[in-house]
Amino acid sequence: MTDDIARARTLLRIGGVVTLLALLGGAGVYLLALRYTPVEASQGLAQKIFYLHVPAAWGALVAFSLCGLASAAYLLLNEPRVDRFAASSAEVGLAFAAVMLTTGPIWGKPIWGTWWDWDPRLTLTLLLFFLFLGYGALRGALHDPRERARFSAVVGIMALVLVPFIHLSVYLYRTIHPMPIVLRPDGPTLPIEMLRTLLVSVAVFTLLYLGLVTMRYALGLAQDHAEANAGGTDA
Amino acid sequence: MALNRAFTVEREHAALDGLRLAPASRGALFLGKALANLAFVLLIEAVTVPLSVLFFELPVTTAGWGLPLILVLAAVGFVAVGTLLSAMAVRTRFGELMLPVLLFPFLVPPLTAAAESTARLLSGRPLSEVVGWLRFLAVYDLVFVTLGLLLFGAVIDE
Numbered sequence: 001m002t003d004d005i006a007r008a009r010t011l012l013r014i015g016g017v018v019t020l021l022a023l024l025g026g027a028g029v030y031l032l033a034l035r036y037t038p039v040e041a042s043q044g045l046a047q048k049i050f051y052l053h054v055p056a057a058w059g060a061l062v063a064f065s066l067c068g069l070a071s072a073a074y075l076l077l078n079e080p081r082v083d084r085f086a087a088s089s090a091e092v093g094l095a096f097a098a099v100m101l102t103t104g105p106i107w108g109k110p111i112w113g114t115w116w117d118w119d120p121r122l123t124l125t126l127l128l129f130f131l132f133l134g135y136g137a138l139r140g141a142l143h144d145p146r147e148r149a150r151f152s153a154v155v156g157i158m159a160l161v162l163v164p165f166i167h168l169s170v171y172l173y174r175t176i177h178p179m180p181i182v183l184r185p186d187g188p189t190l191p192i193e194m195l196r197t198l199l200v201s202v203a204v205f206t207l208l209y210l211g212l213v214t215m216r217y218a219l220g221l222a223q224d225h226a227e228a229n230a231g232g233t234d235a
Numbered sequence: 236m237a238l239n240r241a242f243t244v245e246r247e248h249a250a251l252d253g254l255r256l257a258p259a260s261r262g263a264l265f266l267g268k269a270l271a272n273l274a275f276v277l278l279i280e281a282v283t284v285p286l287s288v289l290f291f292e293l294p295v296t297t298a299g300w301g302l303p304l305i306l307v308l309a310a311v312g313f314v315a316v317g318t319l320l321s322a323m324a325v326r327t328r329f330g331e332l333m334l335p336v337l338l339f340p341f342l343v344p345p346l347t348a349a350a351e352s353t354a355r356l357l358s359g360r361p362l363s364e365v366v367g368w369l370r371f372l373a374v375y376d377l378v379f380v381t382l383g384l385l386l387f388g389a390v391i392d393e
Contacts, residue, residue, distance in 0.1 A: 075386075075389055127340045127343055130336075130340050131340040133336070134333075134336045134339075134340065137329075137333065137337075138323070138324075138327060138337060141327035141329050142326075142328075143328075147326070150389045151323045151326075154319070154323065154386045154389055154390055155320075155323070155337065157386065158316070158319070158379075158382060159340075161378060161379075161382060162340065162341055162344070165344040165371075165375055165378075166343065166344055168371060169343070169344040169348060
């Protein structure tokens with residue numbers, strides 16, 4: 001059992017180093033964004049938030065998808081480590097989604113003239129955010145670790161299945177109800193400097209995801225260890 | 236549009252009460268529970284829909300058979316997800332709060348589909364215009380009923 005604590009320490013250290021590297025990389029991305037990339041003609045400096053917003057969205061997508069896949073794997077394998085990973089991934093995904101949902105309106109205010117719009121893509125993101133808040137709430141409301149693992153795995157799988165439906169419903173909504181929606185310039189028309197910076201930022205955010213998940217996993221390991229021990233003294 | 240929202244929301248609330256009351260007896264089959272919930276939801280619809288039609292003077296005669304079809308399709312998806320989630324929610328500490336929190340994101344797609352297509356039909360558009368939404372509801376039902384059958388064991392087994 002003390003092995004768990006030792007492993008948690010090691011993982012925490014590794015995760016910490018990776019996170020630190022990713023944060024340094026994040027600073028690097030901002031240097032690139034401010035020095036290397038050209039200022040976008042119509043949006044001006046507001047466009048710079050793109051290098052934070054899009055990679056955060058990418059990170060959230062990866063985190064939530066992996067949580068769903070790990071949930072399915074848990075029900076098949078019954079392996080606590082997989083459950084711990086799913087929980088960690090969901091939590092880190094929430095953090096990324098929060099970054100995305102914060103930077104979006106900050107950009108939207110000067111460009112769209114409004115903080116929020118019930119645009120399909122925005123609605124989808126917000127619902128995903130709620131979905132994983134619910135996932136977290138469910139985990140918090142269950143004591144028995146095995147029950148918690150099974151229930152949250154079910155919700156994780158349901159969430160993964162729901163995403164295409166949300167996507168489709170907002171898509172149908174738009175094709176039936178064409179609305180003038182201000183969309184940002186598309187990827188392919190990007191100047192190469194912007195694309196490079198974006199790709200660097202995506203890589204940095206992926207690294208940040210790995211670092212944070214490792215740290216969160218280590219904490220989960222220590223927490224499970226503590227819970228198991230507390231249960232032992234009770235009995 | 237607003238009228239439709241009103242009665243779909245009404246329906247949702249009534250059904251939530253029903254789901255909360257449903258006991259999570261171990262070994263109870265998903266289909267049995269889901270069918271019981273479905274009967275309850277349809278009963279609520281049978282009361283609220285005529286009342287809404289009466290009080291809001293909805294032109295249902297022009298809407299035709301599409302309307303009951305939407306009601307049933309939406310109810311099936313709602314019940315499939317609701318049954319699965321409520322079986323878990325009642326066993327948590329804040330069960331009463333947990334169910335709406337978990338259910339809300341799952342209700343948005345079928346509710347959007349039902350509200351949109353109902354609004355179309357009530358404004359006199361032909362059924363062919365809402366086929367996309369109906370198909371969407373049908374696929375949603377199929378997927379979540381299947382998922383319920385597959386996952387219910389993980390929910391009620393100890």
